[in-house]
Amino acid sequence: MQTKIILDEEEMPKRWYNIQGDLPSPLDPPLNPQTKNPATPSDLAAIFPMELIRQEMSADRYIDIPGEVQDVLRLWRPTPLYRATRLERALKTPAKIYYKWEGVSPAGSHKPNTAVPQAYYNMKEGVERIATETGAGQWGSALAFATMLYDIQCSIYMVRSSYTQKPYRKSMMNVWGAECIPSPSTKTNAGRAMLEKDPDTPGSLGVAISEAVEDAATHSNTHYSLGSVLNHVCLHQTIIGLECRAQLASVESYPDIVIGCVGGGSNFAGVSFPFAGDKLIGKHPEVEIIGVEPASCPTLTKGLYAYDYGDEAGLTPIMKMYTLGHDFIPPSIHAGGLRYHGDSPIVSRLVHDGVMRAVSYHQSEVFDAAQTFARSEGFIVAPETSHAVKAAIDEALKCRKSGEEKTILFNASGHGDFDMSAYDAYYAGNLSDYEYPDSLIREALSRLPKVP
């Protein structure tokens, strides 16, 4: 039996899959935060290049990957798809488990899949500088790598709790020539306001986004870039799922279950959209698609499906998505990249429509799963990725009970080499099992924006 399925470089997908082209009805439009009217391309032009705005709103089923972007992606793509026989044996499951290993990219996660095209389109428009935010530092390091390729300056607002917990992510950004600023910072109005409210705040992705958006909007040579959530980011990540589908086809297989962890939804979208598309058009109506989130920030499982801001200060377009409220500051779990109050509007829509579903787990059970994985397959995955591992293991254990030989595919979004302090905390018994008291929160006053 083949351990890893590897595509040739020529077999790397040359087009991204845009699931908007297969939705039965268009997405609810994003709204301009001031006028509350549907956002127009010109509303976004101050901070995004036109090509990305076009992709954001496009209904074309496929969008070509520029040749120059393909050249860069080939540094690490196509990525391997592994058959997890050792894990299957450890679990004594009849299920067939496959995982897509995105940890082989220079930055160590799936994030460069979109960082590279984003930097590329900005370079094409002559943008000199890009501002962004990063939670755990995965996205920041990926964008630092991508902007370096195109000689674009890069300023990264990094959520303060991660900035102190993960100093090596900052070092990586420095190696690739980017500037990394702990957020909230005194550089922006949004940051100063937050610090005034609470000088000891651990920060949040929502605040960091506000800072980066404000930086871009107030500097004429600067654009903004987001590492998740938006439609064009999910689009770029579909290269993951397209490769998986081809790799599985090469061993005459197709998944019964597709799993990914969900922060803003991009790697989950990436691995699952090609399969969700097959489901939408009736080609594979029975494929089950599961997003996995932390119990402390359970956007898809306990949030409201409503219009909300993408950031804390209310500067981004208002999007229809599952949300815990834009002012929700999730507790500092080790999976920093999953600490986001909202979710990709497309993922939200597909969950709402029942095309996909979501589950949530507590921190310590997720690390139990990561340990099982490391002790069978060898790879030490990021705490974010561990959520997907946990769900895959649970599904495989269900198969052990039922005797079903299901094919389970999950995306291993990144390695945990810079997260060893999180593993240390796990072994020291210092992990708190944070959870979201949803019914009490619902009874307290809701703070979603009033949309007519």
Add this chain to the structure above:
Amino acid sequence: MTVTIGFLVNPIAGMGGAVGLKGTDGLLAEAIKRGARPEAGNRALVALRKLKGAPLRFLSCSGPMGEDALNVAGITGFEVVYQTPHPTTSEDTRRACAVFEVHGVDLILFCGGDGTARDVYDTVLDRIPILGIPAGVKMYSAVFATTPESAAAIILNLSQSVRHMRDAEIVDVDEEAYRDGDLRTRLHGYAQSLYLPGLVQGTKQVLEDQDEDRAKEGIGRFLAEVILGTPDILYLIGPGSTTGAIAREFGIPKTILGFDAVKQGRLVASDLNEEEIIRLLEREKKSRLIVSIIGAQGSVLGRGTRQVSPRVIRMIGIENIIVVATPHKLSETPVLFVDTGDEALDKAFGPHISVISGYQIAQRKRIGVLTTKE
């Protein structure tokens, strides 16, 4: 600035435990007959040796109540301010603490068990911070450091920088019931104590977990919003300063050791007894109970809480109990114990409980089985 420490040892603490008695109070003669030897001084030594050379000034008691241990540890320049009689009783702990207070000590460091903690607290209340070196048979009060070593670390941190102060519950344990294998703790009062966030948190600290006041404020703000958002629900708010943060949000008084009733942010009644609570509940459509975690071993609804009897809990319903605790408290209590005094009711809580630990944040904790047997 040099920190002045009032230091005392309860020489008989722990003697009962060593010979299979579950406490020493009232049983000293029996303990000695069974061959018990004073051990508390040795526990204190472990801490004192680590404090040797630190810029600290000690006031203490003569002989076995402090002086001997200080001498063996090699600590010099301390002052004996209390003459220890023979034999000692709990009265000596109280008298020594009164003398410490007159001398204006910054902290009382004692070595003993729950009984000693109670004697110290009864004398100085929350006017002087209290820290216990664990040496007794029972240490259910929250003023104890986890080990003698950690007591020393907390004090060394104190002399160097900021003081991390926190409330610490002093509990009464029913000695007779305890000897029969039955733990009944009752909240006795709230002392001031010290803690070292790094030491209890381990290698990974998260900013919001470090500050007690900040965490309490977050809990108070969140539950105040919930109370205002549910105007039809009556809230019974239990003892403690964590629950007190809710009352502070509304600017209403809070009975520190008792149960108050609040509705729509207004005080309905304070310091209720069981009968008053039942009468109140009978009038209400829906009520909730907000309680904090008590004691070093983390009990929820200790059966000593007479006002909230199993009958009251059944009237309110388990699903309407909201437990609160700061992250620091939760880090010290990996497992919680539900102890209503009614086993069937305890079991109904299930294997886990969700504890509100901050603004819009909860933590899931395991519920353990309570026993005094080793």
